[in-house]
Amino acid sequence: MSTSSQSYPMSGGDDQHSYIHNSSYQKAVIDGVEEKARQYILEKNNLLNLMKPDLSIFTIANYGCSIGPNTFHAVQSITDTVKLKHMKERQEISLVPLEFQVCFNDQANNDFNTLFRTQPPSFEQEYFSVGVPGSFYGRVLPRNSIHIGHTSYTTHWLSKVPEHVCDKKSPAWNKNYIHCNNLIEEVTEAYKVQFRKDMSVFLKARAEELVPEGLMIALGELFICFIFIFLYLQGVTTLEKIELFSMPMYFPQYSELKRAIEQNGSFTIEMMETTSHPLEALQLTNDFITLMFGAFLSTMIEKHFGDFVVDELFDQLAKKLLKHPIDFEKCKKNMVYYIILKRK
Numbered sequence: 406m407s408t409s410s411q412s413y414p415m416s417g418g419d420d421q422h423s424y425i426h427n428s429s430y431q432k433a434v435i436d437g438v439e440e441k442a443r444q445y446i447l448e449k450n451n452l453l454n455l456m457k458p459d460l461s462i463f464t465i466a467n468y469g470c471s472i473g474p475n476t477f478h479a480v481q482s483i484t485d486t487v488k489l490k491h492m493k494e495r496q497e498i499s500l501v502p503l504e505f506q507v508c509f510n511d512q513a514n515n516d517f518n519t520l521f522r523t524q525p526p527s528f529e530q531e532y533f534s535v536g537v538p539g540s541f542y543g544r545v546l547p548r549n550s551i552h553i554g555h556t557s558y559t560t561h562w563l564s565k566v567p568e569h570v571c572d573k574k575s576p577a578w579n580k581n582y583i584h585c586n587n588l589i590e591e592v593t594e595a596y597k598v599q600f601r602k603d604m605s606v607f608l609k610a611r612a613e614e615l616v617p618e619g620l621m622i623a624l625g626e627l628f629i630c631f632i633f634i635f636l637y638l639q640g641v642t643t644l645e646k647i648e649l650f651s652m653p654m655y656f657p658q659y660s661e662l663k664r665a666i667e668q669n670g671s672f673t674i675e676m677m678e679t680t681s682h683p684l685e686a687l688q689l690t691n692d693f694i695t696l697m698f699g700a701f702l703s704t705m706i707e708k709h710f711g712d713f714v715v716d717e718l719f720d721q722l723a724k725k726l727l728k729h730p731i732d733f734e735k736c737k738k739n740m741v742y743y744i745i746l747k748r749k
C-alpha cells in the first residue's frame with residue numbers, strides 16, 4: 406500500500422495560473438520522446454502476448470499525472486500505438502475487441518476533479534479512466550495489473566526533505582540555500598541518500614505492479630536551472646524562515662539513475678538516453694518563466710511561507726526579470742533523460 410509522502414501538488418483549477426496552462430515546458434519533452442516509445446513498442450516488443458486472448462484489457466498507469474493536459478497526451482500516444490500494433494498483429498486472431506483501462510495516479514491532494522472534468526471528449530471512446538490517489542513511493546495498484554506504466558517530471562519530488570538539511574546544528578544544514586546546489590558536501594550527500602531510498606521504493610513498487618514483460622516509461626530532467634527564483638525570497642520573507650526551509654526536490658545524475666535501476670534488478674533497460682531540452686533553442690519569455698514556476702512551486706512556497714508570500718514573490722520576480730532578464734545561455738545545461746524499462 407502507498408506510504409505517506411510530503412506532497413505539494415501543482416496549481417489546480419484551470420485559470421491562467423494553473424498547471425493546465427503552464428506545463429508546456431514539460432510537454433515539449435513528452436512530445437520529443439514520444440516517437441521513440443512508439444517505434445520501440447511497434448517494432449521491438451511483444452506486449453500484446455501478455456494479454457489473454459479471451460480478455461483483451463490493456464491497462465496503463467500514469468504515475469504523478471497532475472491535472473493535465475500532459476497526462477492525457479502521454480496516455481493517448483500509448484493507446485494509439487498499442488491499437489496500431491493490435492491492428493497489425495492481432496486483429497484476426499483476437500476473440501474480443503481491445504479495451505483500455507487507464508489509472509491516473511497522483512497524491513490524494515491533487516486536483517482530481519479538474520483532471521476528470523477536463524478530460525478530452527474523445528476519452529470516452531478510447532479508454533476507461535480510474536483515479537488512483539496515493540504516493541507512488543509505495544504500492545498504489547494491484548500486483549501484476551499494469552501493462553505499461555508512464556511517468557514524466559515526477560521522481561525529482563522526493564518523498565521528504567532529507568534529514569538534517571533544515572537542522573541548524575547539523576553539518577548537513579543547508580544554511581540559507583533552499584535546494585541542493587552542490588555547495589555543501591554534506592547537504593549533497595543527504596539529498597543523494599534520500600533520492601537513492603526513494604528511487605529504490607519507487608522501482609520496487611512498479612516492479613510489483615507491472616505484469617512480467619510490462620513496460621515502464623520514465624522521463625524527466627537531470628539538471629534544472631530554476632534556482633534563481635529563490636534569490637528573491639529574501640525580499641519577501643525572513644532569513645530565519647528561509648534557513649528552516651529546503652525543497653524536497655533533487656535532480657539526479659545519469660549514473661545515479663542507472664545505478665538505482667541496476668540495484669533494483671527487476672528490469673532490463675531497453676532504452677536509456679539523454680538529450681537537451683527541446684525548448685532550449687527558444688528564447689523563453691519572462692512571463693513564461695514566472696507563470697511556469699508559479700504553477701509548480703506555489704503550493705510548496707505557500708505551505709512554508711504563507712500565501713501572501715507567493716503573490717509578492719512572483720510579483721517581485723516579474724519586476725526584476727524586466728530589469729535584469731535571465732541569461733538563458735547559463736541555463737542551457739538542462740538535460741532530459743528518457744528511459745524504457747521492461748519488467749523481467
Ligand SMILES: C[S@@+](CC[C@H](N)C(=O)[O-])C[C@H]1O[C@@H](n2cnc3c(N)ncnc32)[C@H](O)[C@@H]1O
Nearest residue numbers: 414431469471475511512540541557558559562
Ligand atoms: C511537475 S508535475 C508533472 C505532471 C505530469 N506528469 C507532466 O508531465 O506534466 C509532478 C507531479 O508529480 C506528483 N507527485 C509528486 N510526488 C508524488 C508522489 N510521491 N506520489 C504521486 N505523485 C507525486 C505531483 O503531485 C505532481 O502532480
